Amino acid sequence: MIAPEMIRAAQSGDRDALVSLLREIETHVYQTAYYILGNEQDALDAAQEALIRIYTKIHMYEEKALFKTWVQRIVTNICIDKFRKIKPTVSIEEHEMVFTSTKNVEEEVMSSYVMSDIKEAIEQLPEHHRTVVVLRYMQDFSYNEIADCLDLPLNTVKSYLFRARQQLQNLLQDYQKGGVRG
Amino acid sequence: MKCQEVTELMQRYLDKDLVEKEYQLILRHLNACPECTSMFEKLQRLSNELESLPKVKPPYNIVDSIMPQLVELDRMNEERTTEPVASSESTAVMQEQRHKPPQKQGLWRRYVSWGWTGGVVAAGIVLGIFIFQNQPLLNENAGSHVQPEMSRMMMDQQSTQNHAESFAAPKSTSSDNIAMFQVQDHSDQPKELASKQPEEDPVVPPASSQGTTKNSPSAGAVVDPSKPGSPVQEERRTTVPIDDNFMSMDQYGKVASQSEPLPVDGNSKRDQPLGISSIEESETEGFPMSQELTSPDQKYTATVIDQRVYILNAESGNEVYMSEQTWKEDVTIQFKEWQNQKVIYEVTIDEHVVLYFIDTSSLEEGILADHE
Numbered sequence A: 001m002i003a004p005e006m007i008r009a010a011q012s013g014d015r016d017a018l019v020s021l022l023r024e025i026e027t028h029v030y031q032t033a034y035y036i037l038g039n040e041q042d043a044l045d046a047a048q049e050a051l052i053r054i055y056t057k058i059h060m061y062e063e064k065a066l067f068k069t070w071v072q073r074i075v076t077n078i079c080i081d082k083f084r085k086i087k088p089t090v091s092i093e094e095h096e097m098v099f100t101s102t103k104n105v106e107e108e109v110m111s112s113y114v115m116s117d118i119k120e121a122i123e124q125l126p127e128h129h130r131t132v133v134v135l136r137y138m139q140d141f142s143y144n145e146i147a148d149c150l151d152l153p154l155n156t157v158k159s160y161l162f163r164a165r166q167q168l169q170n171l172l173q174d175y176q177k178g179g180v181r182g
Numbered sequence B: 001m002k003c004q005e006v007t008e009l010m011q012r013y014l015d016k017d018l019v020e021k022e023y024q025l026i027l028r029h030l031n032a033c034p035e036c037t038s039m040f041e042k043l044q045r046l047s048n049e050l051e052s053l054p055k056v057k058p059p060y061n062i063v064d065s066i067m068p069q070l071v072e073l074d075r076m077n078e079e080r081t082t083e084p085v086a087s088s089e090s091t092a093v094m095q096e097q098r099h100k101p102p103q104k105q106g107l108w109r110r111y112v113s114w115g116w117t118g119g120v121v122a123a124g125i126v127l128g129i130f131i132f133q134n135q136p137l138l139n140e141n142a143g144s145h146v147q148p149e150m151s152r153m154m155m156d157q158q159s160t161q162n163h164a165e166s167f168a169a170p171k172s173t174s175s176d177n178i179a180m181f182q183v184q185d186h187s188d189q190p191k192e193l194a195s196k197q198p199e200e201d202p203v204v205p206p207a208s209s210q211g212t213t214k215n216s217p218s219a220g221a222v223v224d225p226s227k228p229g230s231p232v233q234e235e236r237r238t239t240v241p242i243d244d245n246f247m248s249m250d251q252y253g254k255v256a257s258q259s260e261p262l263p264v265d266g267n268s269k270r271d272q273p274l275g276i277s278s279i280e281e282s283e284t285e286g287f288p289m290s291q292e293l294t295s296p297d298q299k300y301t302a303t304v305i306d307q308r309v310y311i312l313n314a315e316s317g318n319e320v321y322m323s324e325q326t327w328k329e330d331v332t333i334q335f336k337e338w339q340n341q342k343v344i345y346e347v348t349i350d351e352h353v354v355l356y357f358i359d360t361s362s363l364e365e366g367i368l369a370d371h372e
Helices: A004-011 A015-037 A040-056 A067-086 A115-124 A127-137 A143-150 A154-177 B003-014 B020-032 B034-051 B062-082 B088-098 B105-113 B121-133 B142-160 B174-192 B210-222 B242-258 B274-284
Strands: B292-294 B300-305 B308-313 B319-326 B332-339 B342-349 B352-359 B365-371
Touching: A004 A015, A015 A040, A015 A067, A015 A127, A015 B062, A040 A067, A040 B062, A040 B319, A067 A127, A067 A143, A067 B319, A115 A127, A115 A154, A115 B034, A127 A143, A127 A154, A127 B034, A143 A154, A154 B003, A154 B034, B003 B020, B003 B034, B020 B034, B292 B332, B300 B332, B308 B342, B308 B352, B319 B352, B319 B365
Parallel strands: none
Antiparallel strands: B292 B300, B300 B308, B308 B319, B332 B342, B342 B352, B352 B365
């Protein structure tokens, strides 16, 4: 949580306050970028770009929004743009979840997933689903905060998050069945 | 209760969004439904694991790594506010900027394509004025109108005042030659740079601070309007019908009148929003559109890169905002106006014209008006 006084000082031209503020948020910015983009180098590039952008447009922040959602909005916009450059755009509709988890319940191995599988599965999600998951789990954002950050209706946020979890579940199940891990 | 409804409750439970009563509903259902029980277990497991994903840390201090860029940004800001007159020092900064690694490759090419290699004070000033006075013309059409526009500027300044004896030099001085070289250079640009590659069009260099505006009369005097200019290249004139533009001007004029007054920031003391006056002037010339637009306070430039609208810091060229929309190749994007905090641009898709806006304060964007 960044102190409002620090933000105000930064906005009023206190450069030290602005730099301290950037230092406080850099890890949060990097984490979001890392899990959306999936690798360190792209995440570093995106985080640098986001911090410079915050530096140059701190005066554009208005207190009616939470500072953390404003910051995450900037970094997610940058990430989504980078993401689109890396991979061709895929519409969300094409990724409609197929509900398969009820079959062969007995056969499923209940061992815990390997973290790398989860990270890999997150990377399979369409960009908006992925972004919502990252904001929910990396930044611990509420539905409302995610909605503010991504400028999406609340119900859309829920729907993306719920679908994303279903998709992740299916993907991880596929990994298990496909013998990626046992 | 149906399984589908319970699934949603389970999902909300994971996000701590349930009240006690709803949780009881889930439990009651789970007692009777092994499939949902299994589902619930799996969802909880997944959610726990997502929560325990490593909170990665950057391998090095990111703020430290961008500090040189931040310092440079500050320095340029300071130059702009404390050195309104283009001095050799600020020219040196511009020169230095050229050697900085580009924020974006496309942008960098654009800066270089301007060909402002002179590094001479007078040239810098003339360019500054030219940019300031002709913002909406700074697209591929600009070259053909350099001379008339410059002549007009000179006439304007003669009828008002001339406090720049040092610059009102004979035509044969070196500063004059350089100025002409720059103008010629610019007018030649579009010949090689096809308009289909917007990232290669000439762009407003970061020198377009309002500081240079104070020099406009003096710089105007450097250019001799009687000199033959580059041949007018009619085929590069904009093909957007003017009548349509007036229609849309009306439309967004209404919108603009409802919006908030122009923000006054520390660096900009002008009463007149420049974007508006520039557009009006250019409309009389028959050039209502531009592929570049600079904000009234001169701080930002709106531009099109790879069929997407970007708002850049005019000084640094750094990206400030990028539109969420990328347009297809055959779609024409033309900026109309930067009013209050809205960038207004026109998108032409199969002769269908749509006005879009980007609100630079709220970062919202969308359709402003739609007309044939």
